[in-house]
Amino acid sequence: MKKPFELHADYQPESFEFNKAGKKQVEKLVALYPKGKQQSAVMPLLDLAQRQVAEEGAKASPPYGGWIPRAAMDHIAEILDMPEIKVYEVASFYSMYNMAPVGKYLVQLCTTTPCWLCGSDDIVKACTDHLGIGMNETTKDGLFTLMEVECLGACVNAPMVQINDDYYEDLTADSMKELLDVLAEGLKPKIGSQKGRKSSMAITGPTSLEKEAKKAGVV
Ligand code: FES
Structure with missing residues (x-):
């Protein structure tokens, strides 16, 4: 919100x-x-x-x-x-427009059903504990604002968050905290799946359309 x-x-x-x-x-x-x-x-x-x-x-x-x-x-x-x-x-x-000041990194946490079933409560807790702020609050150093949002359309890689323009998916409490630390250092974390999946493909590689995946250079 x-x-x-x-x-x-x-x-x-x-x-x-x-x-x-x-x-x-x-x-x-x-x-x-x-x-x-x-x-x-x-x-x-x-x-x-x-x-x-x-x-x-x-x-x-x-x-x-x-x-x-x-x-x-x-x-x-x-x-x-x-x-x-x-x-x-x-x-x-529209939720993409912010009507009040936000931190340099706006962390939008999806808590809709698929993300919730895959552990978004843990992701929310990791953020609030690690940053010491609640939803709609900004850290004193101006770096982070937390915001709860509805489905961001990446349910297949749940749980996920959007930070500014980028999606970070397949999160765990630990990878979420790491992500925040990398941003706090002024570095750019790897976007997309934090478990190393390509797009929404199984971690072991394609299970169908294997030739096409090879042709497209995704495996
Ligand atoms: S429910 Fe989180 S991205 Fe759809």
């Missing part, structure tokens, strides 16, 4: 502007839609704003992750000539 949108919170900056690269990207994105339908660009523009904030946050001390300030939504409403409330509606509906 993402944090609620607080219009007048202290952390809301007074203004927002896209940077030089962002402005170019805005032009390109808006031009993708037919004349008069530019409002359809609202979702990619929200994503662009969130990524710009993340870029700035990665250089800040303490660091922070991508989120969308109210000023950014108002700016997007102005660019797309649409009511501000319509932009707030879109951003607050």
Whole structure:
């Protein structure tokens, strides 16, 4: 569950502007839609704003992750000539948009049935114990925020978490803690299965379509 949108919170900056690269990207994105339908660009523009904030946050001390300030939504409403409330509606509906500050690494923990059956309770406990925070909280060093989410579509490699743009699958409490330590050191952990499976293939290799798997270079 993402944090609620607080219009007048202290952390809301007074203004927002896209940077030089962002402005170019805005032009390109808006031009993708037919004349008069530019409002359809609202979702990619929200994503662009969130990524710009993340870029700035990665250089800040303490660091922070991508989120969308109210000023950014108002700016997007102005660019797309649409009511501000319509932009707030879109951003607050989808879980991929963060409406409040988050840590540099947003750890989204899937606890839906397949992940739960495969041990997501252990993964949640590993994160809360290791980081000393609860759901929707951020570590004091600004590095990690924990968030519980619904199915992320990787049930076949459950239990799993999404951290920023990447999926980490086939987790155990130990591999989860290791993952957090690697990120805390500023390194990039291996994405995907933490047990070494390729995609969702059995750990022993393909059990069907073996020739095709060889041809595709996955084994
Ligand atoms: S239930 Fe966790 S990815 Fe689907």
